[in-house]
Amino acid sequence: MTLESIINKYGQPKAIINCPKEKTKKIIFDFEETIFLNHSGILFINGVEQKSDILDSWQIQIEKWKNRVKKDEIATLGFFSYDFKNLVYPQYAFHKKSKNKTPYFWFGKPRKVIEVTDSNYNFESYNLKIKQNLQEINYFKEKIEKIKNYLYSGDVYQINYTQPIIFNFNGNPFDLYNQIENNAKAKYGIYLDIEEMQILSFSPEKFFTLKNKELKSYPIKGTISRAENKKNDAEKIKILENSKKDKAEHLMIVDLIRNDIGQIAEFGSVNVNNLFGIKTFETIHHMETEIIGKIKSNSREIDIVKSLFPGGSITGAPKYRAVQIIDEIETYDRGIYTGCLGTIFGNGDMDFNICIRTMTVENNLAEYSVGGGIVWDSNYKDEYLEAKEKANILQCYE
Numbered sequence: 001m002t003l004e005s006i007i008n009k010y011g012q013p014k015a016i017i018n019c020p021k022e023k024t025k026k027i028i029f030d031f032e033e034t035i036f037l038n039h040s041g042i043l044f045i046n047g048v049e050q051k052s053d054i055l056d057s058w059q060i061q062i063e064k065w066k067n068r069v070k071k072d073e074i075a076t077l078g079f080f081s082y083d084f085k086n087l088v089y090p091q092y093a094f095h096k097k098s099k100n101k102t103p104y105f106w107f108g109k110p111r112k113v114i115e116v117t118d119s120n121y122n123f124e125s126y127n128l129k130i131k132q133n134l135q136e137i138n139y140f141k142e143k144i145e146k147i148k149n150y151l152y153s154g155d156v157y158q159i160n161y162t163q164p165i166i167f168n169f170n171g172n173p174f175d176l177y178n179q180i181e182n183n184a185k186a187k188y189g190i191y192l193d194i195e196e197m198q199i200l201s202f203s204p205e206k207f208f209t210l211k212n213k214e215l216k217s218y219p220i221k222g223t224i225s226r227a228e229n230k231k232n233d234a235e236k237i238k239i240l241e242n243s244k245k246d247k248a249e250h251l252m253i254v255d256l257i258r259n260d261i262g263q264i265a266e267f268g269s270v271n272v273n274n275l276f277g278i279k280t281f282e283t284i285h286h287m288e289t290e291i292i293g294k295i296k297s298n299s300r301e302i303d304i305v306k307s308l309f310p311g312g313s314i315t316g317a318p319k320y321r322a323v324q325i326i327d328e329i330e331t332y333d334r335g336i337y338t339g340c341l342g343t344i345f346g347n348g349d350m351d352f353n354i355c356i357r358t359m360t361v362e363n364n365l366a367e368y369s370v371g372g373g374i375v376w377d378s379n380y381k382d383e384y385l386e387a388k389e390k391a392n393i394l395q396c397y398e
Contacts, residue, residue, distance in 0.1 A: 002118040012174050018189040025119045031108030035061045039101045059302045065109045071347035078107030079341040082334040085310050094327050102335035106194050123178040132166040137384055144380040150325055151376050158252050159316040162371025169366040173198035184393040185282050188353040190341050197362040203353040204281050207311050207340045210350040215295050219313040221253045222246030222287030225389045237278050240285055249373045254289050256312035263307040265293030283392040311354050314338035337369040
């Protein structure tokens with residue numbers, strides 16, 4: 001059965017999940033139950049407001065859904081937005097900077113999941129029109145200088161600075177997802193429609209997986225654009241492999257995530273594999289490392305999320321001070337961008353991406369944010385160029 005034939009039969013899906021190992025896509029047409037914490041901090045389960053503890057309620061709901069499916073079936077699909085950090089770090093008063101209505105988290109139990117191997121779909125194509133582009137380079141330079149003041153004072157070693165690109169869009173978000181995915185070929189791509197907004201994620205970065213109590217994280221830090229011919233492309237890989245700046249930037253985040261995993265892992269079980277490995281994508285090369293730990297037997301899903309969230313690759317180091325500085329210097333709410341999106345299975349296995357290369361569609365606007373890690377020897381012109389390169393997967397805007 002093809003994606004085209006399934007849509008013709010059942011209508012437009014609520015979610016699509018890329019499954020790179022199986023070379024399939026999982027399709028969800030409806031959610032029979034939901035739990036979400038809205039942008040005002042009010043908890044809802046199946047549309048009914050709740051007064052109970054937020055994180056305990058989330059864990060209880062996940063347990064209920066796990067018990068109602070087979071071990072290898074998806075119990076829930078959902079996300080934690082970047083602002084979920086407010087619950088992870090309640091001791092700090094973060095600022096609300098916009099009218100962003102992205103929930104702190106949203107999870108739904110699928111009514112039915114259909115798996116397809118043929119994902120061809122006759123989508124309508126769009127040409128996005130920019131409403132708000134990247135910051136002017138001189139303004140961007142001022143932001144980088146401000147970050148370097150914090151680096152010089154020893155507050156942090158690295159800050160991940162981001163900014164949004166906003167487009168006017170009044171088309172079909174599902175078609176737009178398929179249009180961009182056709183070019184991006186995102187390894188960890190997910191489409192999710194929660195009615196109030198649609199999430200179009202083309203992420204190349206796996207935040208973490210949990211399988212048989214083994215927790216793995218795959219931070220990406222270090223980027224270079226691809227070249228058109230093989231010889232020049234191979235030279236680009238060598239440049240990234242030998243970049244002292246990118247290696248230093250990458251190692252900071254590897255160390256941070258190793259410590260994050262160590263909070264819930266059995267003593268002595270945390271290991272690092274393929275340090276500074278290079279992964280190649282459609283438009284870009286990235287530096288990636290695998291970090292593994294065996295979690296303690298009493299660790300729950302919410303414990304894992306709290307120990308890792310937000311991902312170190314999209315904050316900086318040390319993390320707690322980094323999120324405070326980001327809150328000060330960024331002029332917008334990130335929303336789902338740099339949060340995490342993924343699935344939990346009946347046996348408790350988990351699979352979440354980092355929401356980079358991710359677009360949200362809401363109120364006839366499409367927002368796509370980009371950013372990168374800033375360290376002491378970062379050059380603002382190079383960082384600005386990298387931000388532009390990370391928007392190249394869109395290829396459908398003017």
